Amino acid sequence: MLVTLACSLEVNALSVKKxxxxxxxxxxxxxxxxxxxxxxxxxxxxxxxxxxxxxxxxPQGDGGYSMSYRYKWGIFNACLDINSEDIINDSVRFRVTARGLIFDIIDNSRPSTADEL
Structure with a gap:
């Protein structure tokens, strides 16, 4: 799944910091x-x-970039006596284009019942 983050910056002038x-x-x-x-x-x-x-x-050799990130998540289920928090570390690739930053993200959404039929 491609996700575009629109930005109006000069494509060739972007440093990692920018x-x-x-x-x-x-x-x-x-x-x-x-x-x-x-x-x-x-x-x-x-x-x-x-x-x-x-x-x-x-920066990757093919002109793209790899971004490492992390976030906290939690789960609570009183019936199962679960109350937990954790941190997930992950990474995603993206490339810079004239339209913006295009992220190549794995689509983890669950299929609907209609999709399964």
Missing amino acids: LKKVINDNIAELVPALTSGLSFYSESARYAEDSLEILDIV
């Missing part, structure tokens, strides 16, 4: 896509608001 600032300024747009895998832990798993943090951005 990329990190652009992403941090617009991180709310990426949160749903970057945290979509929580449903595989449990339907009760929840992202802890404002916990997504960029750890590192590394």
Whole structure:
């Protein structure tokens, strides 16, 4: 799944520091896509608001970048006596284009019943 983060910066003039600032300024747009895998832990798993943090951005040989990030999540289920919090570390690749930053994110959303039929 490709997610575009629109930005109006000169494509060739972006340093890693500038990329990190652009992403941090617009991180709310990426949160749903970057945290979509929580449903595989449990339907009760929840992202802890404002916990997504960029750890590192590394240029790749093909002109793209790899971004490492982490976020907190929690799960509460009183019936099963579960109340837990943890941190997930993950990474995602993206590239810089004239339209903005295009993130190549694995689609972890569960298929609907209609999709399964």
